[in-house]
Amino acid sequence: MARIGLVAHDDKKDELVAWAHAHHDRLSAHELWGTGTTGSRVNAATGLQVRLLKSGPLGGDQQLGAMIAEGRLDVLIFFIDPLSAQPHDVDVKALTRLATLYDVFFACNKSTAEAVLAAL
Numbered sequence: 863m864a865r866i867g868l869v870a871h872d873d874k875k876d877e878l879v880a881w882a883h884a885h886h887d888r889l890s891a892h893e894l895w896g897t898g899t900t901g902s903r904v905n906a907a908t909g910l911q912v913r914l915l916k917s918g919p920l921g922g923d924q925q926l927g928a929m930i931a932e933g934r935l936d937v938l939i940f941f942i943d944p945l946s947a948q949p950h951d952v953d954v955k956a957l958t959r960l961a962t963l964y965d966v967f968f969a970c971n972k973s974t975a976e977a978v979l980a981a982l
């Protein structure tokens with residue numbers, strides 16, 4: 863069982879929800895964590911039990927970063943929107959930096975998320 867963080871920027875939330883729905887059975891075998899809005903949407907649409915952190919712009923990205931730094935998260939699935947500026951860009955950078963630094967599985971698009979999930 864892996865500990866997986868799920869996050870998506872607003873324009874990518876539909877895509878992440880659809881991906882989680884498509885992989886419900888596989889994902890249900892893992893411990894799921896999510897930023898507030900993303901996690902709530904996945905829970906409502908799929909019936910999965912994502913444990914909710916704060917919304918990303920209110921500290922949820924940093925909570926996931928802290929989990930990575932403390933060795934409490936194995937995988938980060940973060941559907942990033944490359945076409946929109948984010949008001950909390952510094953938090954996004956901090957999270958992606960820690961995911962890279964601590965060498966956790968880190969998928970920022972759907973194709974990579976498919977590969978990571980298949981590898982778990």
Ligand SMILES: O=C(CO)COP(=O)(O)O
Nearest residue numbers: 897898899900917918919
């Ligand atoms: O902002 C986010 C990632 O940077 C995601 O946060 P929400 O899931 O709360 O929208």
